[in-house]
Amino acid sequence: MRLKLLTKALAVAAVAMPLTTAVADAAELTIPGTIYRTGPYAPNGIPWANGIADYYAMLNERDGGIEGTKINYVECETAYNTKQGVECYENTKGIGSGALVYQPMSTGITYQLIPKATEDKIPVFSMGYGRTSAANGKVFPYVFNMPATYWDQASVFVKYAGEKEGGMDKLKGKKIALVYHNSAYGKEPIRTLEELSKKHGFELMLLAVDHPGQEQKATWLQIRRERPDWVFMWGWGVMNQVAIKEASSIRYPMDHFIGVWWSGSENDVTPAGEDAHGYLSATFHASGDNFRAHDDIKKFVYDKGKGHGDRDRIGEVLYNRGIVAAMWTSEAIRNAMRIHNTKNPTGEQVRDGFESLNVDAKRLAVLGLEGFTYPLQVTCENHTGPGKVALQQWDAKKGEWSLVTDFYSSDRDVIDKLIAEDSMAYAKENNITPRTCN
C-alpha cells in the first residue's frame, strides 16, 4: 500500500514537473546562460559565469536593463556536458517572448546548438571558441565567434615564436609541441598548425591529453625527451593546472610555453606557485579590476548583496572574460533595438544587431571599459571581426598577469583559405546554400 502510493506520487511528479517552467514577463530581454558551476571544469566555469551574471545584474541595477528593458538572465547548469546542454537549450529557449542569444560556454554544446539555434533563429555567440569556420557568416548566419578564433591564436603563437627566434625563417627545423585536450575543442588548431608547419618548415609534435586531464606524466616525459623548442597548449579545467605543474617539474622554460586563452587564468597558474613565473597565454582583454565598470559592479551589485561570487575575485582573467562577453552581447542587443526601433527585439533582430556590431574605443570608454579590449567590428560576411590576439605573461611574485605584446594579427593567407574550405564542406554536407551579403 505504502509502496503503491509512493510509486504513484513519483509517477505523477515525473510527468507533471517538467511542465512547470517559469513564465516570465513579456517585456523582458531573456538571455539564458548555459553555465557550469559543477563538474570537472567548474573551477574555470565559475568565475566566467559570475562575470556574465554580475555584468547583467549591474546593467539592471544601474540602467534598468538595456535601453530601459530589464534583462532576465536565466542560468542553467550544464556541468560542461553536451546532453545537459541540449536539455538547457530546449528548456530555456521559450522563456518569455523567446531567448535572444546563447553563449554555450563549451565547444561541444556549441556544435549541438549551431544547427538547432539556426533553425530557431536565435544567435549563438561562441566568444573565441566553438567552430572556427563559423567565421564565415554566409554559411553560418546565426553563429558569431568574435573576436578571434583558435586558428588565429595558433597562427599568432607561431608568429610570436618566430619573432623570439629572430625571424620567421629561423623557425625552420625547430620543433613545436601541441599539448591538447583530446576533444573537438583541443583538435581545432591542429589543421592550422599543420599548414603553418608546412609553410615555415617547423616540426609539429601532437600530444593528446584525455578528459579531464589529470594524468599527463607520459605527455611531459615525452616533452622532456624530445625537448621541443616551444610548447603550445589547448587545455581547460584541471588539465591546465596539471600541465603547468608538470612543465615546471621537468624544468621546461616557462617563457616558451604558451597557452590558449582558456589556459591562462589565475586558477591555472597558482597551483604551480613560483614555478609558473613567466608562463604565457593568449588573451583579448585586460585583467584586473581597475575599470569603471568594475566599480559599478561593486557599487550596484555587491554593495547590495546581489553579487554572484566573491568580491575579492572580481577582476580575475575569467571573470573579466565574462564581463567582455556580457558587454558585447548587451551591445548587440542595444544595437538591434536601435536598428529595428523596438524595446523588445526577437532573436532574429538580435542577429542583425550582432551583424552590424561596432564597439569602438569611444564606445568602450562610455561603457567604463576604456582600453579593456580592442575595438570590434562585425560584418555579415565576417563573424569573427578583427581576429587579433595578444600574449600575457604571469608574474608569480606579484601574482598578476600583464600584457607583454601588442595585439597581433594572424596569418590571413592561411586561415581565410582554411575557413572557406571547412565552411563550404559543412554547407555541402548539410545542403546549405550560402547566402549573399549585399
Place this chain on the structure above:
Amino acid sequence: MFYREAGQFKTSYKADQAIFTITQDKFFVGAFLVIAFGVVPFFIDDYWANAILIHVLVYALAGLGLNILTGYCGQVSLGTGGFMAVGAYASYKLTTSFPEMNFIIVLLLSGGVTACVGMFFGLPSLRIKGFYLAVATLAAQFFLVWLFNKVGWFFNYSPTGMIVSPPREVFGFLITGPEASPAVRYLFCLSVVTVFALAAKNIVRGRIGRSWMAIRDMDIAAELIGIRPLEAKLSAFAVSSFYVGVAGALYFNVWLGSAEPTEAFDIFQSFFVLFIVIIGGLGSILGSFLGAAFMVLVPITLKTIMVDGMGFAVGAAKHVEVMLLGALIIFFLIVEPHGLARLWQILKEKLRRWPFPY
C-alpha cells in the same frame, strides 16, 4: 478488485502463450500504445521531444540491448558506450557514403556492423566469466572510443573529429537534422523501439532466450543438457550489440545530431546504461523502459523542482540533485533489489488481491 481475473479462461495453447495473458494488461498496454502513437505526437514540442521522450526511448533501446546480454544471458558488459559508438559511426559512414540509402536500412546495417563487432569482443566470454569479462568488455569500450578518435577515416577527416548527422528522410519525412519536426522524430524512435521491444520479448520467450537463461543460471548444467555455450553466448552478444548499435545510431542521428567520441560515448555511457538495467530490473523487458525513465526523468524532475519550483541557485541545485539521485538509487535498490520491474510486479500482485493484499 482492479485485476479481477475471474472468468478469464484460456481455451487454446495460443492464448496461454500470449505475451499479455490478462485482459486488463492487454487493455492497459494497448491504451498506452494508442496514447503514445496517437495522442502524444499532437502535443509534443521541442522540449518534450529532445529533452525527455526521445532521450528516454533511445536509452530504453540501449537498456534493452544490455538487458539481453546481462539480464538474460548473464554476461556482464561495460562496453555499451563503445558499441553505441560503433552504431553511430557505422550509420555516419553509411549515410555519408551512400546518401540515397533509406535511413531504415542504414539503421539496420549499422546494427549489423555492431553485432559483428560485439561478437568479436564477445569471444573472450567463452573462457572468462563475471568480473573478468567485465574488464574485457571495458577494454572494448576504451579501444573503440580511441579508434574513433584517432583514425580520420571514421569521421571523414573533419578537423575537430566531430561527426554531424546530415539531413535524411524516411517516407518523405525529415527525421534527422535541425529541420526535422519533433513529432516525426519521436514517432520514428517510438516505432523503432516498439518493434525492437516486441522482437526482444519474443526472442527471450523462445528457444534462443531459454538457452541464454540456462547459460545465465548455470552454464555447466546448460552444457550438460545440450546447449552449446559458443552458440548461446555469441548469439547473445550479437543480438545485444545489434540493439545497442541501433540505439547508438538513433542517439547520434535522431537525438543529438552531432557527437564527439570522447564525450558522447565515454565510459559514463556504459555505466549509465548498466544503471538503467540494474535499476529497471535484470532480465525484464519492462525493466529497461522503467530504468531508462527513472535515470533520465529523475534528474530533470529534481532540477525542475529545485530551480523553478523552489528557486535554488543552479549550481547548488546540481549538487543536491547528484546527491539525491544517488540516495534514490540506493533507496530503490534496498526496497527492491530486483529493480523497478519487480516492484511493479509486486504492485500488480497486490492489486490482484485488492482490497486484502498481503
